[in-house]
């Protein structure tokens with residue numbers, strides 16, 4: 156019996172994705188090959204453990220797949236160690252904390268209200284419930300992180316682990332300075348590169364692998380893979396936290412991190428997703444992926460400049476990466492109202508707190524805009540300028556239903572020029 160209810164809804168979602176302009180900074184469109192790898196018989200296989208050391212029989216094939224994923228990921232970022240099993244970015248971070256920290260330990264992360272991620276110590280998350288979380292933030296005037304203040308906070312807090320990385324920070328990270336601060340206070344340094352991972356892999360932004368003890372990421376944002384998480388370590392990691400065994404030898408940090416993922420945080424790995432990760436890593440190793448990353452950044456810069464020209468406040472004045480954060484207070488519209496109006500015109504963005512926001516998280520004063528997904532659709536600078544015009548038209552009159560519908564019709568017609576997933580490949 157065919158489950159028409161669910162498959163009809165999948166088609167409905169495909170239609171939504173095809174017709175609209177996707178500006179959610181954490182989203183992207185995977186290749187058909189990534190989708191194909193995910194929807195396979197690999198989902199049937201239990202494989203607790205790691206390649207060559209499993210708790211189940213019949214893992215010969217998935218062992219090969221997982222090892223290829225690990226090797227490709229190490230090549231992509233210049234890592235020495237990689238774990239491709241985390242089901243998500245939040246679980247990758249939780250696994251690192253579990254592996255490296257003791258409940259009650261102090262951690263120092265980027266303030267969620269300034270653009271950080273909830274898995275970096277927010278009180279509503281595991282990380283903030285189990286560990287004592289402290290935060291650094293951005294300056295109100297500049298929207299930038301002041302590294303001297305990060306150092307002062309680190310000296311005051313004396314954390315065991317410092318997290319750098321964010322969900323809504325448009326600037327590159329000074330990983331070398333973060334490492335110097337971490338060394339000064341004897342902390343482990345974790346970079347969560349979930350957002351800019353694809354741009355780092357393409358060599359377009361600073362690579363944390365040279366400076367940070369541990370690096371986590373998601374695989375589905377700028378990296379353009381399936382939804383999932385990863386953990387990596389750089390080549391010169393000197394195992395400062397490795398635990399001594401009975402005979403005095405140190406357990407390698409890689410083994411400690413692996414045990415944080417399984418059995419610490421998860422059970423069986425999703426081998427179909429790991430296969431899709433491997434496909435995405437191979438794609439990211441190709442020269443075209445660098446071209447893609449360059450275009451993502453060009454599109455973001457053009458959009459940030461155009462917003463500024465139209466009188467919008469772009470936090471930090473622009474962007475170094477694929478995203479920008481807009482403070483809409485000068486336009487007298489909340490993030491929630493902006494998101495709702497834009498979504499009705501088939502432009503998808505998310506409302507977002509801006510630093511020093513005066514609204515609640517469900518209302519917010521801002522929106523976050525990213526270019527990873529539209530660049531995959533084929534948008535160039537001129538297309539991005541059209542998007543800014545559409546956004547500006549709608550935000551100037553968020554209650555004008557006629558205008559919203561007319562804009563949506565225009566957008567739907569425009570998007571027919573940017574096909575997404577060939578018809579013959581779409582599931583029946």
Ligand code: PLP
Nearest residue numbers: 181243244245272321322349373
């Ligand atoms: N880390 C950062 C910086 C993120 O932006 C996100 C998601 O947006 C995550 C972690 C969590 O990823 P996931 O949603 O896969 O758990």
